[in-house]
Amino acid sequence: MATITIGGNEISTSGSLPAVGSQAPNFKLKKVDLSEASLSDYRGRRVILNIFPSIDTDVCATSVRSFNKRAIELDNTAVLCISKDTPFAQKRFSTDENIANVENLSDVIDGSFGKDYGLTMTSGPLAGFHSRAIVVLNEEGKVIYNEQVAEIADEPNYLAALKTLL
Numbered sequence: 001m002a003t004i005t006i007g008g009n010e011i012s013t014s015g016s017l018p019a020v021g022s023q024a025p026n027f028k029l030k031k032v033d034l035s036e037a038s039l040s041d042y043r044g045r046r047v048i049l050n051i052f053p054s055i056d057t058d059v060c061a062t063s064v065r066s067f068n069k070r071a072i073e074l075d076n077t078a079v080l081c082i083s084k085d086t087p088f089a090q091k092r093f094s095t096d097e098n099i100a101n102v103e104n105l106s107d108v109i110d111g112s113f114g115k116d117y118g119l120t121m122t123s124g125p126l127a128g129f130h131s132r133a134i135v136v137l138n139e140e141g142k143v144i145y146n147e148q149v150a151e152i153a154d155e156p157n158y159l160a161a162l163k164t165l166l
Contacts, residue, residue, distance in 0.1 A: 001013060001014065001015055001016065001118075001122075002015070002016055002017070002118070002119075002131070002148050004121075004131055004148065004149070004150055004151065004152060005150065005151045005152065006124050006125065006126060006151075006152045006153070007153065008151075009124065011121055011122075011123045011124035011126075011127075011152075012121070012122045012123050013118060013119050013120060013121055013122060013131050013148070014114065014115055014118055014119070014120040014121075014122050015115075015117075015118025015119070016118045016148075017117060017118055017119065017133055017135060017143075017146040017147075017148050018117060018118075018135065018143045018146065019143060019146070020143050020144060020145065020146060021142065021143065022142065022143050023140075023141055023142055023143075024039060024047075024135065024137050024141050024142070024143055025039075025116040025117060026038055026039045026040060027039050027107075027112070027113045027116065027117075028112070029082065029105035029106055029107055029113055030087045030105065030106040030107075030108065030109060031087065031103070031104075031105060031106075032087045032088075032090050032091035032094065032104055032106075033087075033091075034087055037080075037103070037105055039137075039141060042078045042080075042137075042141075043139070043140075043141065044076075044139050045076050045077060045078050045139060046074070046076055046077040046078070046136070046137065046138055046139055047077070047078050047079075047080060047136070047137040047141075048067065048074075048077065048078070048079045048080065048134065048135075048136050048137075048161060049080050049082060049117075049133075049134065049135040049136070049137070050063055050064065050067050050079060050080065050081045050082065050102070050134055050156070051082045051083070051117070051119060051130050051131070051132065051133045051134070051135070052064075052081070052082075052083050052130060052132050052133075053083060053084070053121075053126055053129040053130055053131070053132065053152065054083055054084070054085055054129065055081075055083055055085045055089055055090055055093045055104070056085070056089065056093075059132070059152075059153055059154070059155055061093065061097075062155060063081070063132075063155060063156060064081045064093070064097075064099060064102060064104070065097060065099070066155075067079045067081065067101075067102050068097075068099045068100070068101045068102045069101075071101035071102050072101050076139070078103065079101065079102040079103065080102070080103050080104075080105050081102050081103065081104045081105070082104075082105045082106075082107060082113060082130070083104075083106065083107070083129075083130060084106065084107050084108050084111065084114070084128070084129055084130060085104075085106055085108065086106060086108050087104075087106045087108070090104035090105075090106060091104070107130065111128070113130075114129075114130045117133075117135070119131045119133050119148070126152065131148065131149070131152065132148075132149040132152055132154070132156060133146070133147060133148050133149060133156070134146070134147045134149075134156045134161045135147075136161050136164050144164050145161055145164040147161065
């Protein structure tokens with residue numbers, strides 16, 4: 001279990017992020033067109049998992065915009081932006097913001113991604129949502145970087161995550 005903060009108040013998550021060097025857990029998430037995506041769909045590509053509570057918050061939206069700008073610089077890399085928002089909300093955001101270089105995926109159906117990756121918040125006002133985190137995987141699906149953002153209102157360290165791929 002990780003301890004993070006919201007506005008300086010401590011809250012807990014359901015576990016810990018997958019460790020560097022470990023195999024990332026597989027997942028099944030909904031795409032904006034309601035089809036399914038799984039980690040195995042990205043085998044052979046590097047993957048950045050940009051995980052956050054909701055696309056409808058300023059910091060979360062900023063993270064998607066930032067990765068969208070940087071994604072075009074990354075060869076053989078999929079940037080997956082994952083939240084518990086509905087695929088409809090994710091599609092609206094992507095359309096409104098002209099987001100084309102990252103893929104939004106939803107864990108709204110059963111929350112299993114959040115549980116398997118240890119990042120479901122279990123206390124506080126956002127209990128049930130995902131905490132803010134980044135996990136970077138190599139072509140074989142092994143974790144090469146992870147970051148559990150300590151304060152939910154802070155942005156993740158994009159540069160540190162991207163340096164693992166450059």
